[in-house]
Amino acid sequence: MKTDFLKSLISTSGLSGFEAPVTELIQKKWDPLTDELSLSPLGSLHGIKRGSGKSHSLMIATHQDAIGLIISQIDGEFLHISNLGGIDIRVLPGQAVNVHADSGVLPGIICQPPAHLLPEDAATGAVALKHLLVDVGLSARQVARKIKIGDTISFATEPIEMSGGLLAGHSLDNRASVAALTLCLEELQSRQHVWDVQAIATAQEEVGAQGARTSAFALRPDLAIVVDVTFAKGPGASGWETFKLDSGPTIGWGATNHPFLHEEFKKLAEKLEMPFSVEILPSYSGTDGDDIQITAEGIPTIVISIPIRYMHTPVEVIATKDIQRTARLLTEFIVMLEDDFLEKIVWED
Amino acid sequence: MKPLIKKLTETFSPSGYENAIREVIMDEIKDFADEIKIDALGNLIARKGSGGKKIMLAAHMDEIGIMVNHVDKNGFARFASLGGVFPQTLVGSRVRFMNGTPGVIGAHYLKRPIKLIWNKDMFIDIGATSPKNSPVQIGDVAAFDRPFVDLGDRIIGKSMDDRIGVAVLIETLRKLKDTPHEVYFVFTTQEEVGVRGAITSAYGVNPDIGIAIDVTGADDIPEMDTKTIFLGKGPTFKFKDAGSIGDPRLIKHFIKVAEKDKIPYQREVANMGGTDARAIQLTHAGVPVMTLSIPCRYVHSPSEMVDYKDVQNTVKLLVKLLEKNIEI
The missing domain is CATH 2.40.30.40 (Peptidase M42, domain 2)
Known part of the structure; x- marks a missing residue:
């Protein structure tokens, strides 16, 4: 798979609540692929691709925001930080970061005081976020002039193309799904489809799915697919809740996932001879789907996930083949939808 | 404003039992609003101006108990x-x-x-x-049960959280002569038990912009690890708390107004807490929101302390903000 767009997606800042830069990038890409593009009041991007029918719409939601940091206090030349979303603090010390100040981007590093200078309870184990600092190399005076509380900080790790079709980088959660949805929109250019497709790059998933909840309320789709990432098998992660890299997308099963949609996706993947796994999500999925499902009168929803390793670290790893497979699954589902699809959804005794 | 603050903080109205405080507020605002209503959850909603952008200001009138x-x-x-x-x-x-x-x-x-x-x-x-x-x-x-105490700049009372926000809203409504907006002054119920009044009042108002006015914990006291929020240095513009992320465009606009009129302000990034802003943000198709906070020591204790200058500056800022167009 061509990874240029995905690499630019993960190299562009767009932290939860501060999505504007990455939104602009997606907007440019989606503009020729959709019939209408608009922004929600919270910054979700809505791309509508009209189908040949008149009455039905399918939402495909991929969150565009990424976890990151925000400056909470300035102490001379050092910056104290708070989290935007659930960051894995164990991997923070030593990371290269970008500080997004009004005057421009300042490169910096995350540092931790030496163990003997930390409070006794923090001298061993992972150092809590409140003890970590960011150093941008400027003097206290320059820092005071250039940097302010509330400025955001994103990871600066460059994408790494690894052997075996793997890509490593930060923000693959969930820009990989944005890339899959983009691929799907490209494939749809030469395909016929009856239903309207609402391609949504949602805002603020990592801090509570604020974007998905409000976009679903505004657009009221008949059905919704949420594409997000899930846990791949890796060191220390081998249980039933993990999935091999390069083994295809997962199809959600559990309260968030409508059983009929689950069956339809399974049948479709089998028909396409595409590898897939069933992901057991008993009560919640931990994705935009949990909020979309209970919007307004309720929206039948399914969560499709792409396995990644080392979630919420700056070196998330993905098999690019799985992105292509996910895109294909979405495309084939869309073209399969006929005007009478909703009538087939019945609750059996 | 001090007699008003005394009256508000000496009224007893815990979450779910806001009748007494609602009557006090009603009496203070009835001659200044274009329209006043009370919704099903007891929120008191006063409108001033019409036709322009719908701006919802929320201060909760309930208190812990x-x-x-x-x-x-x-x-x-x-x-x-x-x-x-x-x-x-x-x-x-x-x-x-x-x-x-x-x-x-x-x-x-x-x-x-x-x-x-x-x-x-x-x-x-x-x-x-x-x-x-x-x-x-x-x-x-x-x-x-604690009386209001006036120490000059610093004032102490029970339920400064959030009767001080209520006082700010009342005073703003009285001072706002003309506005291009349709401003809703909403005195919300049941904030302390999960922003419940704001959920329904925001749904009813369906605003274009939402601003919660609440207190925030000042850490300018002995034995604190951090020193970020100070009494007397102006209201805070909250970038985030556990409930919501302030809309960066709205915060930028607040900064512009404050700097133009030389009103002091503090930038705040909080790890805990949440305000009515979260409920407003999530209503309908989504609403850009932020929390404007008055620094307060000893929040959720029977003796909460704020700085009177911060209160006056918050009113001044809101009046300036509402007199002009807001483009975000």
């Missing part, structure tokens, strides 16, 4: 919290029930000096000797 869940055979009332009450602030506190009954909170604090356990270590002594002669019953609610 307690509710009696058992009166024992010796007449001591046992109780649960309404909202986030810290047990360590209670011992020796006086409370007042809605029917006027005063009581003192006692505890086995000599037996268990560090950790006080709800319903085990603490009780309210209302001077009764049996359930029969107890003036309070199961379900009765009370709030802390």
Whole structure:
């Protein structure tokens, strides 16, 4: 798979609540692929691709925001930080970061005081976020002039193309799904489809799915697919809740996932001879789907996930083949939808 | 504004029992609003101006308190919290029930000096000797009983959280002569038990912009790890708390207005807490929001302290903001 767009997606800042830069990038890409593009009041991007029918719409939601940091206090030349979303603090010390100040981007590093200078309870184990600092190399005076509380900080790790079709980088959660949805929109250019497709790059998933909840309320789709990432098998992660890299997308099963949609996706993947796994999500999925499902009168929803390793670290790893497979699954589902699809959804005794 | 703040903070209205405070506020605003209504959850909604952008200002009128869940055979009332009450602030506190009954909170604090356990270590002594002669019953609610104190710049009271926000809204409504917007001054209920009043009032108003006015914990006191929020340095513009992320475009606009009119302000990034802003943000198709906070020491204790200059500056800022167009 061509990874240029995905690499630019993960190299562009767009932290939860501060999505504007990455939104602009997606907007440019989606503009020729959709019939209408608009922004929600919270910054979700809505791309509508009209189908040949008149009455039905399918939402495909991929969150565009990424976890990151925000400056909470300035102490001379050092910056104290708070989290935007659930960051894995164990991997923070030593990371290269970008500080997004009004005057421009300042490169910096995350540092931790030496163990003997930390409070006794923090001298061993992972150092809590409140003890970590960011150093941008400027003097206290320059820092005071250039940097302010509330400025955001994103990871600066460059994408790494690894052997075996793997890509490593930060923000693959969930820009990989944005890339899959983009691929799907490209494939749809030469395909016929009856239903309207609402391609949504949602805002603020990592801090509570604020974007998905409000976009679903505004657009009221008949059905919704949420594409997000899930846990791949890796060191220390081998249980039933993990999935091999390069083994295809997962199809959600559990309260968030409508059983009929689950069956339809399974049948479709089998028909396409595409590898897939069933992901057991008993009560919640931990994705935009949990909020979309209970919007307004309720929206039948399914969560499709792409396995990644080392979630919420700056070196998330993905098999690019799985992105292509996910895109294909979405495309084939869309073209399969006929005007009478909703009538087939019945609750059996 | 001090007599108003005294009146507001000396009124007893814990979450879910906002009748008394609503009547006080109604009396203060009725001559200044174009339209006033009360919704199903008891929110008091006053509109000024019409036709322009719909701007919702929310300050919650409820306060934390307690509710009696058992009166024992010796007449001591046992109780649960309404909202986030810290047990360590209670011992020796006086409370007042809605029917006027005063009581003192006692505890086995000599037996268990560090950790006080709800319903085990603490009780309210209302001077009764049996359930029969107890003036309070199961379900009765009370709030802390503390008089307003004026120290000059610094003022102390119970329920500064968020009666000080209520005072700011009342004063802003009175001072706002003309606005291009359709401004909704919403005095919300049940904030302390999960921003419930704001959820329904925001749905009803369906604003274009939402601003919650609340208190924020000042850490300019001894023995704190951080020093970020100070009394007397102006209201804070909140970038984030546990409930919501402030809309960066809206915060930028606030900064522009404050700097133009030389009104002091502080930038705030909080890890905990949440305000009515979250409820407004999530209504309908989504609403850009932010929280404008008044720094407050000892939040959720019976003696909350704010700086009067911060209160005046918050009013000044809101009036300036609402007099002109807001483009974000």
